[in-house]
Amino acid sequence: MSTDSYTALVNQPLGHRLAQALGLPQPAILRRHRPGAPLVDGPVLVLGGGPAADEAATHLLDWGQDVRRHPAAQDRYGAVVAAFDDVSTPAELSATALELGAVQRQLGGSGRVVTVYQDPEGTPDPAVRAARKGVEGLTRSLAHEMRQGSTANGIILGEGISLGAPGAAGALRFLLSGRSAFVSGQFIPVATDGGATPRDWDRPLAGRVAVVTGAARGIGAAIAETLHRDGATIVGVDVPAAGQGLADVVNALSGSALQLDITAPDAGERILAHCRERHGRMDVVVHNAGITRDRKLANMDADRWDSVIAVNIESQLAMNRAFLAAAGDGVVAAGLRIASLASTSGIAGNAGQTNYAASKAGVIGMVSATAPLMTGGGTINAVAPGFIETEMTAKIPFLTREVARRMNSLSQGGRPVDVAEAVSFLVSDAAGGTSGATLRVCGQGIMGA
Amino acid sequence: MTENPQQQTSSTGTAAIAGGPLRQAVVIGGNRTPFARSHGAYASASNKDLLTAALNGLVARFGLQGERIGEVAAGAVIKHSRDFNLTRESVLGTVLDHSTPAHEVQIACATGMEAIGGLANKIRLGQLDSAIGGGVDSISDAPLVFNDAARSVLMELNRARTVQDRIKAVLRFRPGHLAPEAPGTEEPRTGLSMGEHQARTTHRWGITRQAQDELALASHHHMAAAYDRGFFDDLVTPFGTLTRDNNLRADSTLEKLASLKPAFGRDLGEEATMTAGNSTPLTDGASAVLLGSEDWAAARGLPVLADFVDFETAAVDFVDGQEGLLMAPAYAVARLLQRQGLTLQDFDYYEIHEAFAGTVLATLKAWEDEEFCRERLGLDAPLGPIDRARLNVNGSSLAAGHPFAATGGRITATLAKMLHKKGPGSLGLVSVCAAGGQGIVAILRGR
Numbered sequence: 001m002s003t004d005s006y007t008a009l010v011n012q013p014l015g016h017r018l019a020q021a022l023g024l025p026q027p028a029i030l031r032r033h034r035p036g037a038p039l040v041d042g043p044v045l046v047l048g049g050g051p052a053a054d055e056a057a058t059h060l061l062d063w064g065q066d067v068r069r070h071p072a073a074q075d076r077y078g079a080v081v082a083a084f085d086d087v088s089t090p091a092e093l094s095a096t097a098l099e100l101g102a103v104q105r106q107l108g109g110s111g112r113v114v115t116v117y118q119d120p121e122g123t124p125d126p127a128v129r130a131a132r133k134g135v136e137g138l139t140r141s142l143a144h145e146m147r148q149g150s151t152a153n154g155i156i157l158g159e160g161i162s163l164g165a166p167g168a169a170g171a172l173r174f175l176l177s178g179r180s181a182f183v184s185g186q187f188i189p190v191a192t193d194g195g196a197t198p199r200d201w202d203r204p205l206a207g208r209v210a211v212v213t214g215a216a217r218g219i220g221a222a223i224a225e226t227l228h229r230d231g232a233t234i235v236g237v238d239v240p241a242a243g244q245g246l247a248d249v250v251n252a253l254s255g256s257a258l259q260l261d262i263t264a265p266d267a268g269e270r271i272l273a274h275c276r277e278r279h280g281r282m283d284v285v286v287h288n289a290g291i292t293r294d295r296k297l298a299n300m301d302a303d304r305w306d307s308v309i310a311v312n313i314e315s316q317l318a319m320n321r322a323f324l325a326a327a328g329d330g331v332v333a334a335g336l337r338i339a340s341l342a343s344t345s346g347i348a349g350n351a352g353q354t355n356y357a358a359s360k361a362g363v364i365g366m367v368s369a370t371a372p373l374m375t376g377g378g379t380i381n382a383v384a385p386g387f388i389e390t391e392m393t394a395k396i397p398f399l400t401r402e403v404a405r406r407m408n409s410l411s412q413g414g415r416p417v418d419v420a421e422a423v424s425f426l427v428s429d430a431a432g433g434t435s436g437a438t439l440r441v442c443g444q445g446i447m448g449a
Numbered sequence: 450m451t452e453n454p455q456q457q458t459s460s461t462g463t464a465a466i467a468g469g470p471l472r473q474a475v476v477i478g479g480n481r482t483p484f485a486r487s488h489g490a491y492a493s494a495s496n497k498d499l500l501t502a503a504l505n506g507l508v509a510r511f512g513l514q515g516e517r518i519g520e521v522a523a524g525a526v527i528k529h530s531r532d533f534n535l536t537r538e539s540v541l542g543t544v545l546d547h548s549t550p551a552h553e554v555q556i557a558c559a560t561g562m563e564a565i566g567g568l569a570n571k572i573r574l575g576q577l578d579s580a581i582g583g584g585v586d587s588i589s590d591a592p593l594v595f596n597d598a599a600r601s602v603l604m605e606l607n608r609a610r611t612v613q614d615r616i617k618a619v620l621r622f623r624p625g626h627l628a629p630e631a632p633g634t635e636e637p638r639t640g641l642s643m644g645e646h647q648a649r650t651t652h653r654w655g656i657t658r659q660a661q662d663e664l665a666l667a668s669h670h671h672m673a674a675a676y677d678r679g680f681f682d683d684l685v686t687p688f689g690t691l692t693r694d695n696n697l698r699a700d701s702t703l704e705k706l707a708s709l710k711p712a713f714g715r716d717l718g719e720e721a722t723m724t725a726g727n728s729t730p731l732t733d734g735a736s737a738v739l740l741g742s743e744d745w746a747a748a749r750g751l752p753v754l755a756d757f758v759d760f761e762t763a764a765v766d767f768v769d770g771q772e773g774l775l776m777a778p779a780y781a782v783a784r785l786l787q788r789q790g791l792t793l794q795d796f797d798y799y800e801i802h803e804a805f806a807g808t809v810l811a812t813l814k815a816w817e818d819e820e821f822c823r824e825r826l827g828l829d830a831p832l833g834p835i836d837r838a839r840l841n842v843n844g845s846s847l848a849a850g851h852p853f854a855a856t857g858g859r860i861t862a863t864l865a866k867m868l869h870k871k872g873p874g875s876l877g878l879v880s881v882c883a884a885g886g887q888g889i890v891a892i893l894r895g896r
Contacts, residue, residue, distance in 0.1 A: 247509035
């Protein structure tokens with residue numbers, strides 16, 4: 001599927017030496033989630049003196065991890081959790097930051113650094129906010145310095161929320177796991193103690209019915225497959241013209257197919273009717289369907305502009321109105337979980353994509369404004385993919401594609417499954433403390449970073 | 450030990466066949482491929498490919514993966530001898546439980562109706578809880594057969610025991626033996642094509658060119674409008690490069706249709722009226738309809754669109770010219786109405802298969818004709834006219850095309866959906882003519 005033969009090349013002995021000699025990027029083969037595989041490859045070192053360090057250690061022990069509280073020179077770590085939740089002045093960053101630096105070379109391939117700190121916005125105190133904000137800068141920069149497929153991300157604890165909260169535990173586990181392979185330099189805010197720990201971490205969506213739009217191919221198909229792997233029953237939705245692909249995807253997952261144009265005024269009602277009739281419930285909605293109609297704004301016509309806005313954002317707003325109105329009606333879960341696909345183009349902008357970026361930035365706005373409207377512990381979040389190896393990006397001219405896929409801290413494009421993993425996490429109870437947020441899956445792409 | 454799926458019975462109470470009451474057989478939904486004009490979009494697809502695709506689309510729509518369906522019945526009018534188990538082979542290519550039995554049905558263009566009707570009866574009797582009926586045809590995948598002379602040589606060669614005999618057999622080969630026989634639509638007993646037969650019927654009933662062209666135009670416009678408003682969203686799953694029937698001409702006009710030269714009945718000279726525009730082309734495609742008992746549908750949260758009430762087959766003697774080749778449905782309808790105590794005017798929708806516009810119009814005219822109804826149908830009074838606004842309201846074969854065995858499934862699923870929208874108790878009449886002077890008609894009732 002991937003056209004990235006360079007990554008394959010530099011992961012062979014000769015190619016590796018060649019790339020090293022020439023000073024070329026050396027993308028690693030990323031560790032990705034497999035059900036039953038260990039959470040982390042190797043012991044997890046927990047640094048920091050605040051309560052989050054103890055809570056992290058408790059979670060890790062619960063998950064059967066080999067936890068170390070003090071660095072040892074001979075250890076090779078799978079991950080490091082650095083708790084900065086007790087910092088109140090920038091000067092206090094020093095101890096843990098330097099300890100973290102000292103063990104960075106002891107981190108194995110596809111290793112993880114997870115920083116934990118409190119929401120800077122939660123305090124009016126300039127020194128405290130500066131200290132907390134400082135963790136962000138540290139984490140982002142460290143993410144740039146990571147090698148061999150390793151990543152650095154952060155968890156932002158809301159006011160009064162400890163790392164012991166279910167949502168914080170879920171975020172920690174996601175960031176440590178292979179599920180977050182292509183997530184780096186990002187922060188997951190955990191603002192409430194909502195959510196729950198799944199009975200089985202490999203099947204967090206067991207018993208759930210999940211609607212995935214645009215499921216016939218690409219990222220949508222990967223989302224459907226991943227949600228199904230994680231236990232969900234899939235209702236695949238796509239335009240009638242994509243019905244053949246949709247049938248193939250859905251048949252492989254024992255789901256049901258609904259051929260539907262999501263811009264139809266009654267799309268939401270028809271999805272609800274399908275879920276009610278066939279499955280008796282609807283727990284998860286993934287707004288993945290989207291189109292591009294690229295043109296520089298000077299050459300843009302109404303058809304291109306309007307169709308992108310209609311499909312990528314207006315349809316989602318309309319469907320969400322229908323879904324929210326039905327939440328808790330006995331079919332739609334009271335705690336409905338919605339994930340919506342944004343794009344790094346919507347964050348950073350991209351030449352030729354004014355319409356697309358407007359729609360995708362719109363998604364980011366939509367989820368933040370819809371979050372307070374969610375009832376019964378429901379959540380809505382967005383996932384913003386960066387360069388992902390899909391049929392669509394395979395059509396980009398070779399050189400442009402080659403440059404685009406290297407312009408991130410992992411020096412490679414992500415896979416559809418990387419986006420799907422983030423979606424699956426965000427629509428699980430383990431992410432119940434996070435709502436209204438946008439999570440980038442971009443390998444810390446330099447676009448809009 | 451889990452329950453043996455081969456032994457599960459979902460029927461409550463005693464089956465009708467074992468002395469219990471009859472139950473309803475319901476239409477749950479359908480699926481078809483877009484239909485393609487022959488030697489075009491599906492030129493490289495086989496009957497098996499098409500039928501498998503139609504079945505898999507149905508499975509996806511209704512979430513039947515891994516389900517053991519009571520029975521699948523389908524067929525193809527034109528198929529390879531190697532496809533003797535076409536339907537079973539297609540089922541094995543789907544994600545249905547492979548212990549789903551399947552059998553072939555063949556009654557020319559009415560194959561799909563016979564498959565569906567027979568399965569519905571088994572459901573009503575309690576022999577089946579679920580079934581899929583349908584059909585497929587591909588003129589693009591038609592078998593080519595050695596002509597009889599060549600076959601005789603080859604069979605002799607096959608029987609030859611000695612080298613001498615073999616040489617003798619081989620020496621009988623002539624270049625002309627290489628010309629294969631392609632399957633046609635000629636009636637074996639008259640040597641006339643279906644179109645030529647219909648041209649005679651059309652002429653006998655005095656059906657005008659304009660009336661035929663108007664019917665064809667309405668078919669195209671109705672079907673295009675139905676596609677545009679999403680009516681076929683849950684009836685059709687794209688196949689290959691097609692997302693809609695490629696015979697469909699949304700922009701057709703009476704002027705364009707009027708400009709076409711007669712294609713059939715050219716011996717009628719000036720009075721020839723049948724053109725390529727008001728006749729269906731040879732077409733490739735497949736369809737499948739999901740049937741079940743009410744309990745089976747309810748247990749799976751599946752919709753119930755309509756009851757399959759009854760069906761009737763008729764045949765006419767067309768060989769001696771006493772009756773038109775495609776007039777059998779006129780007879781079948783009379784018998785079916787009588788059995789069900791209904792009049793021709795009791796229906797909310799009429800689905801009369803448009804083999805040719807002339808077929809539909811001659812049938813309608815025959816039902817209004819006192820002499821025909823008295824002499825041929827044995828009725829005291831004509832069946833009378835129908836409200837033409839209720840005829841083929843979402844288009845029919847002139848627009849969609851007509852892959853012979855697939856048409857019954859197309860019509861049944863379309864009509865069931867229309868009746869469900871119309872409401873409980875609404876009635877629909879299906880009429881499908883077939884080669885060999887036969888035809889099958891059916892009644893569906895909305896749920």
